[in-house]
Amino acid sequence: MTTSTATEPAVVLDGITRTYRSRSGTVDALRGVTHVFPAGTFTAVMGPSGSGKSTLMQIAAGLDRPDGGGVTIAGTPLGRLDRTRLTKLRRTTMGFVFQQYNLLDALTAFDNVALPARLAGQRVHRAAVHDALDRVGLRDLARRRPPEMSGGQQQRVAIARALHTRPAVLFADEPTGALDRSTGRDVLALLRNLADGGQTVVMVTHDPLAASYADAVLFLADGLVVGQMRHGDATQIAARMTELER
Numbered sequence: 001m002t003t004s005t006a007t008e009p010a011v012v013l014d015g016i017t018r019t020y021r022s023r024s025g026t027v028d029a030l031r032g033v034t035h036v037f038p039a040g041t042f043t044a045v046m047g048p049s050g051s052g053k054s055t056l057m058q059i060a061a062g063l064d065r066p067d068g069g070g071v072t073i074a075g076t077p078l079g080r081l082d083r084t085r086l087t088k089l090r091r092t093t094m095g096f097v098f099q100q101y102n103l104l105d106a107l108t109a110f111d112n113v114a115l116p117a118r119l120a121g122q123r124v125h126r127a128a129v130h131d132a133l134d135r136v137g138l139r140d141l142a143r144r145r146p147p148e149m150s151g152g153q154q155q156r157v158a159i160a161r162a163l164h165t166r167p168a169v170l171f172a173d174e175p176t177g178a179l180d181r182s183t184g185r186d187v188l189a190l191l192r193n194l195a196d197g198g199q200t201v202v203m204v205t206h207d208p209l210a211a212s213y214a215d216a217v218l219f220l221a222d223g224l225v226v227g228q229m230r231h232g233d234a235t236q237i238a239a240r241m242t243e244l245e246r
């Protein structure tokens, strides 16, 4: 069991800096980001295009290394891990959900959920797969293949796949970006529900309505945290975004 305890933050970002260097020059994508994501909370990360959201997500998830500062996930500092141990930690403590569901059409929902664990050489417990499908409300669709499902159902399978290993934190990058509004709302309600049940969710989004499902919104601009809003509604969040985009 890798779920963090109630007292231990799920993710700690401590003074994160990241500079991209290329032939065309350098970009300071993150210029000193410090933030604690408490366990069992749902946080939306917002900010204008180029503000550093994707970079933050990649670094928080150990997919990229910061130039300065450190990331701690469920009590483990990532900076001290070599690549193999980092990959292992990522598989066991983090789940990922993207805009495109990245499911395999030839496999049933059950096998899509089980696949990452199988690829990692782990023993797959049927009950755990069914439990993950149950948590996203797809208990009865375990034998369906993605082409026989709606976009919202496919995204639920992707969320079940991310939850299967009972990760300490679920990272979601525009999870409703490819869904219509009403289906998107179902997926957001599901993420809300998971957080209410103790799962930590970190979601990057451009959509103020999506962000309004979170407990808190973290606003980035120009590589820095420029504010937070707790329990904001979509109108308040949109107004803050308009200010930042000016």
Ligand SMILES: Nc1ncnc2c1ncn2[C@@H]1O[C@H](COP(=O)(O)OP(=O)(O)OP(=O)(O)O)[C@@H](O)[C@H]1O
Pocket (backbone or CB within 6 Å): 020, 021, 022, 027, 028, 029, 047, 048, 049, 050, 051, 052, 053, 054, 055, 056
């Ligand atoms: N691989 C890279 N090489 C060089 N610069 C990069 C690279 N990736 C991102 N950047 C730059 O770093 C800054 C932050 O980018 P990032 O993708 O994190 O922003 P974002 O807030 O996710 O943007 P968007 O909302 O448009 O997806 C931008 O100025 C971007 O151009």
